Amino acid sequence: MNKFTKLGLCLGLLATVLFSACEKEYDSIETVDDAAIQTFIKASNVKYTKDATGYYYNISAQGSGAAVKNSDSVYYSYSFRTLSGTVFYQSTDLMIPSNFLGYTDRFTFNQTQYLLTPIREVLTKLNRGGKATLIMPSNLAFGKNGISSLNIESNANILVDLGIYSQSKRHEIDELEINKFISNNNLTVIKDESRARYSIITPGTGTDAINLNSTIVVNYVVRYLDGTEIAQSSSQITSSLFELYKGWQLILPGKVTAGGKLRLIIPADLGNGTTPLDFDIEIVSVTN
Structure with a gap:
């Protein structure tokens, strides 16, 4: 074997070794993600099903309510966390999100909208009242950029706990939210037949x-049930009662007068039409 042949063999062997090393070093992110997810699943001892697109899901409760389709409106819940368990974004049962099922894959983080298709697809597998857990590989979540402000690292795999509430009507959700709010805050209130709740601090x-x-x-302050004060909510108004919230029209007459103070919690249909509201009200004066 001449020296050129030996040199060629050596170069060929070196090229093979280098190619193999590079091939191992640069496994696709899909492969890396899937290995990490499978390690997580094995440690969690929970059975997951893998979708053809690469995400995994576990249906913990199918739900005893009706099946839902994309054109149906649903009230749903979500909790996003890293595989290490850090929760970085979640809904609240004081302000339950709703949408058509077909649009439940749209989320906005830092004014950027993300289309998280696996969320809609997993919710579609549930009936009302159902619950599931979803694991999204990074390429189906926030990709190589992550979201630094939420401490989501590059190529992070994301776990999402999902659910569809059994309630399908706005007034049913209002009751759920208001009852939860009252319980959380240990409030003592009277429930009016209109479904408004109130507590008279002083009748005036x-x-x-x-x-x-x-x-x-x-004088009044109005808040959402999560405690967020509505913009310009602390103010004094002068108005005829029939021009104000329907919930005020139903509760104020006969219960308070000038100098009176009360707390009033009204469902959506007695307020802004979209969500329950929590008021602190002081009657400064009354003119008939």
Whole structure:
């Protein structure tokens, strides 16, 4: 064997070794993600099903309610966390999100919208009342960029706990949210037949009774049930009662007058039409 042949063999062997090393070093991110997810699943001792697109899911409760399709409106829950267990984004049962099932894959983080298709696909597998856990590989989640402000690293695999509430009507969800709010805050309130809740702090000492045609001057604060004050919510208003929230029209007459204070929690249909509201109200004056 001449020296050129030996040199050629050596170069060929070196090239094979280098190619093999590079091939091992640069496994696709899908392969790396899948290995990490399978390690997590094995440690969790929970059975997951793998979808053809690469995500895994486990249906812990199918739900005893009706099946849902993309055109159906659903109230749903979500909790995003890393595989290490850190929760970085979740819904709350004080302000339950709703949407058409077909649009439940749209999420906005830091003013950037992400299309997280596996979430919609897994929710589609549930009936109302169902629950599931989803594991998204990074390429189906936030990719190589991650989201630094939420401490989501590059190529992070994401676990999402999902659920569809058994309630399908706005008034049913209002009851759920309001009852949870009252329980969380240990409130003692009276439930009106309108479904509004109220607590009279002081009835007031004014002589003019409030009616729908009364002009009232009021100090008030209004909040969502999660405690968020609505913009410009602390203010004084002068208005006829019939021009104000329907919940006010139903509760204020006969219960308070000038100098009176109360806390009032109203369902969506008695307020802004979208979500329950929590008011602190002080009646400054009443004019009939």
